[in-house]
Amino acid sequence: MSELGLIEKIRQLAGTSTHKSLVQSIGDDCAILRPPKNRDLVFTTDFVLENRHFTLDTHSPADIGHKALARSLSDLAAMGAEPLFCLVSLAIPAAAQSFVPNFYKGLLSLARQHNISLAGGDLAQFPSVMADVMCCGTVPTGKAFLRGAAKLGDFIYVTGALGNSAKGFRTRRGAAWKQHRRPEPRVAAGIALRRFGVRCAMDMSDGLSLDLARLCTESNVSASLHAPLPIAPGATLDDALHGGEDYELLFTAPARKKLPPEIAGLRITKIGSIIPRQSVSITLDEQPLPPKGFDHFA
């Protein structure tokens, strides 16, 4: 099949957008958006790369499509944003053309769950499989979560349980392995937390210890954590502290703010407090917690 034929196939799979602000989708040099009023737009882009984020013998094309979109959707969740559209750049070996529709089926199944439209992208031939997904979402003007918005005295919270993805990666079994292959971005929880007035959040893609250190840097504060952490059943403390790809939300809120025990079906756990900046960025039960999560260039 030619490039044009493959693109036409993708266009058919994508169908028509439910967002009327998207006035031109796949098929022109650019997608065209007529921005909704009184909203900010948020934008993110994330790679998934063969043998870095997946391998072809453990992940189906549909798994890879799911994961490629999930990583970027998780960044929208981290802003409290409602998903709007995505652009997908996909490179595959020439021999792997049947990969294309299956990749898009996995991606579009997740896209429909979160009401995000496929609006365009790029398709190229390359010896390895890789994808780069750009997602755009909307929030009411000025209401996007910021990493730099943590205030002294805020409590620190996480959604769900930590360490499940690392456990899945290690054991290659059961629900944890499925969560590693097909992570569920916390989009609904992000939107609900924004409606509760949360202002500071991020998603955990590289592990709590590294991601929280980044939040502390942007907010110019330190963090004091305490046990017990919401460790996923069967996961180790190390999985929970330093394992990547849980894609749970990490957020802060003023101590006086009452949050429900669950939000959008996810447990919320208080894990510590924001304190003045110190030489040590994070402590856990008063011991220094060095950032050890995933660093591409460590």
Add this chain to the structure above:
Amino acid sequence: MSELGLIEKIRQLAGTSTHKSLVQSIGDDCAILRPPKNRDLVFTTDFVLENRHFTLDTHSPADIGHKALARSLSDLAAMGAEPLFCLVSLAIPAAAQSFVPNFYKGLLSLARQHNISLAGGDLAQFPSVMADVMCCGTVPTGKAFLRGAAKLGDFIYVTGALGNSAKGFRTRRGAAWKQHRRPEPRVAAGIALRRFGVRCAMDMSDGLSLDLARLCTESNVSASLHAPLPIAPGATLDDALHGGEDYELLFTAPARKKLPPEIAGLRITKIGSIIPRQSVSITLDEQPLPPKGFDHFA
């Protein structure tokens, strides 16, 4: 240098955005845009891949950065859009960290010429060098060029000269080789043509014969071309008809519309007319012209 250190270096090189609509740039989970009023936004994304779009022995890191942005900026030109911001995903081998600042210097030098801000992206380690650049631009509401807007009787035009990039790729010498390595996106020409009332355009990245066939498909018309074409000095007719990466603009306008001989410093040449749809998409001097430009999966 760690991933965080590299990102901090990129953030310093990028500096502060001149677009006040960009309220959050590098450093959070997403970039945040407060959309300008009475404008549509246009979005595009394009890969540049090692040994597909460049080789490390012929292209410097700065060349690759330039080319990565130029390909996406050319899509903004193809919509008549004013550049606003870009997101850059870059993957490099671990050993190639010095590549990163030089890649960004080449990219940012072109970005400053076209007033486009670097607002974020992704950075990953991978055995090959590759980049995916997403560009966002703005046009007055409803004024973006469309491939599907060609009307019967319209004249067909191109900017500049054709075949120079293919000649440069073949000869590896002189200005043509420089144009191949560092293509100049026709952003100013696109904006000027929009102000002249042009409604149908695209950029030529894969060659006139293939790109014009795409325009005809979207507009449900055929095209009748005539000699002489504006062939670049020293380029062949084949270079001009089927050579990719010229990044000139292809556009149509009503026959009655007076266009100047030059626009934004670029010659404009009438090369044919839009005619009713026929079994043959394009003819040149009444002979069928098959689409032979670059197809990733041909």
